[in-house]
Amino acid sequence: MATATKTLQATLAPPTAHKERKLQETLSGYREALHDAFDAGCGTKNAVNEVVTPYDLSSYAKDALKNYVPGLVDDADELADDHPVRFTERGFSLDHQPENAIEWYVKLPHHEDYHLWFPVRINPAQADLWHDLLDESAEVGEFRLQRYRTSWELHVTVDYEVQEPDYDSTDDDVTPVGFDIGEAHLLAGCACENGSPSNPLLVNGGRARHLRKEMFTTLTRLQEQDAAQWRIDERFDHYQNALTDIIEKASRRAIEYACRFEKPVVVLEDLSYIREDLDYGEWMNRRLHAWAFARLQGRIEDKARAAGIPVEYVWPEYTSQTCQACQHVGYRNGDEFRCTNDECWVSEYHADINAAVNIADRHDPWGESLPLKPAGDDISRDGSACDSATTHRETSEESSQMTLSTFHGSEPSASNSET
Numbered sequence: 001m002a003t004a005t006k007t008l009q010a011t012l013a014p015p016t017a018h019k020e021r022k023l024q025e026t027l028s029g030y031r032e033a034l035h036d037a038f039d040a041g042c043g044t045k046n047a048v049n050e051v052v053t054p055y056d057l058s059s060y061a062k063d064a065l066k067n068y069v070p071g072l073v074d075d076a077d078e079l080a081d082d083h084p085v086r087f088t089e090r091g092f093s094l095d096h097q098p099e100n101a102i103e104w105y106v107k108l109p110h111h112e113d114y115h116l117w118f119p120v121r122i123n124p125a126q127a128d129l130w131h132d133l134l135d136e137s138a139e140v141g142e143f144r145l146q147r148y149r150t151s152w153e154l155h156v157t158v159d160y161e162v163q164e165p166d167y168d169s170t171d172d173d174v175t176p177v178g179f180d181i182g183e184a185h186l187l188a189g190c191a192c193e194n195g196s197p198s199n200p201l202l203v204n205g206g207r208a209r210h211l212r213k214e215m216f217t218t219l220t221r222l223q224e225q226d227a228a229q230w231r232i233d234e235r236f237d238h239y240q241n242a243l244t245d246i247i248e249k250a251s252r253r254a255i256e257y258a259c260r261f262e263k264p265v266v267v268l269e270d271l272s273y274i275r276e277d278l279d280y281g282e283w284m285n286r287r288l289h290a291w292a293f294a295r296l297q298g299r300i301e302d303k304a305r306a307a308g309i310p311v312e313y314v315w316p317e318y319t320s321q322t323c324q325a326c327q328h329v330g331y332r333n334g335d336e337f338r339c340t341n342d343e344c345w346v347s348e349y350h351a352d353i354n355a356a357v358n359i360a361d362r363h364d365p366w367g368e369s370l371p372l373k374p375a376g377d378d379i380s381r382d383g384s385a386c387d388s389a390t391t392h393r394e395t396s397e398e399s400s401q402m403t404l405s406t407f408h409g410s411e412p413s414a415s416n417s418e419t
Contacts, residue, residue, distance in 0.1 A: 004162045004305045005141070008129055010120035012152040013102050019118065022110050027147055029057050030065075030085040037069045038079045044070055058109035060091030064142060082233065084146035084155070092140045092156070094133055104130060106154060108145065120154060129158055137161075149234055162306050175261040176312075178360030179254055179268055180319065180352050181296055183209055184335065187250050188352035191261045192360040197324070200353045201257045203250050208243060215239035251299035255307055266304045267363045268297050269316035314362035320355035 033052045042048040045066040064086035093107035102119040109115045132138035141157035177191040186205035191198045258264040301311045326344040337351040
């Protein structure tokens with residue numbers, strides 16, 4: 001069996017005045033201890049312990065600080081003011097009372113000898129894992145308490161067993177399913193059955209792109225108006241939650257698509273260093289850094305592992321500029337890819353699907369390098385022909401797939417999106 005990790009979400013039922021005060025005391029004390037340890041540059045657990053020991057916090061919160069602060073000191077130049085309270089797994093207790101209107105209860109440690117039980121509303125889609133935590137068939141990790149303007153939220157990390165994929169990396173009897181992540185189209189997927197592209201998937205990226213643009217514009221305006229911080233935080237949370245919803249739906253559709261094929265292997269680009277390699281000017285870099293490539297890839301990988309589907313990463317260079325049929329480098333213009341090889345049967349192709357096919361084809365069970373036949377340096381100075389995962393050209397919302405059969409699906413509109 002393999003192990004997968006997921007973060008469960010729950011909202012605390014409105015607490016009594018007494019419990020609200022205790023939660024606020026815990027949050028204030030934790031953040032003060034966190035800032036003091038960070039400002040002191042504590043790079044070891046012992047150093048953190050010396051700072052946080054006097055605080056009226058539970059040992060579970062103090063131990064979480066000891067684990068968290070040394071890495072934070074190494075990685076961060078400054079500390080945000082809205083950190084959640086972190087607790088180690090030892091402080092987590094769960095109760096289930098199905099006879100009550102609110103069925104789930106969590107014990108939160110206030111300080112060493114004082115704990116409070118809180119009724120919580122769980123995400124119904126995660127109910128199975130909450131039951132697994134209750135009967136200890138899943139293992140709880142760190143859990144975090146966060147205060148929002150009108151509510152308290154609890155995030156619980158859980159490790160649970162999933163079926164180990166029946167997969168041999170040298171097996172050539174699998175169906176590689178490549179996924180390309182971009183802006184005009186949030187996600188393009190294509191399976192290669194017996195070496196041939198089959199029934200591609202496109203998820204439109206217009207909604208996500210619109211939200212990112214609106215988020216930047218709105219937050220900039222609020223900051224220029226010296227708006228209250230809670231207003232800025234509230235709007236930021238609104239946009240982040242909307243983008244998270246889009247990512248969750250897109251990643252779910254990706255795995256549903258992969259599951260349609262025999263012995264699927266999800267193939268993704270290794271984009272570890274792509275943002276460090278980009279320099280298209282301040283405006284373009286801001287847009288690219290705002291788009292969480294790794295976030296969507298991570299959710300696809302998580303869901304694939306949970307479904308027992310293996311995941312492979314391949315090198316990303318030229319995936320949207322290389323012809324999937326002859327491997328010559330052509331060029332792309334928005335949604336359109338054009339092959340420059342006169343002898344190739346491909347003349348025009350949907351660029352993102354072409355990239356997805358190339359990604360799938362780079363899953364080579366024998367570990368051999370796949371050929372690349374450049375027809376010249378095709379990358380323009382402004383980056384307009386860059387890889388589809390980072391392309392910044394504004395394109396039509398309508399699809400322009402030209403060679404394959406009609407693709408399945410696009411991102412649902414806001415009025416009829418899934419819950």
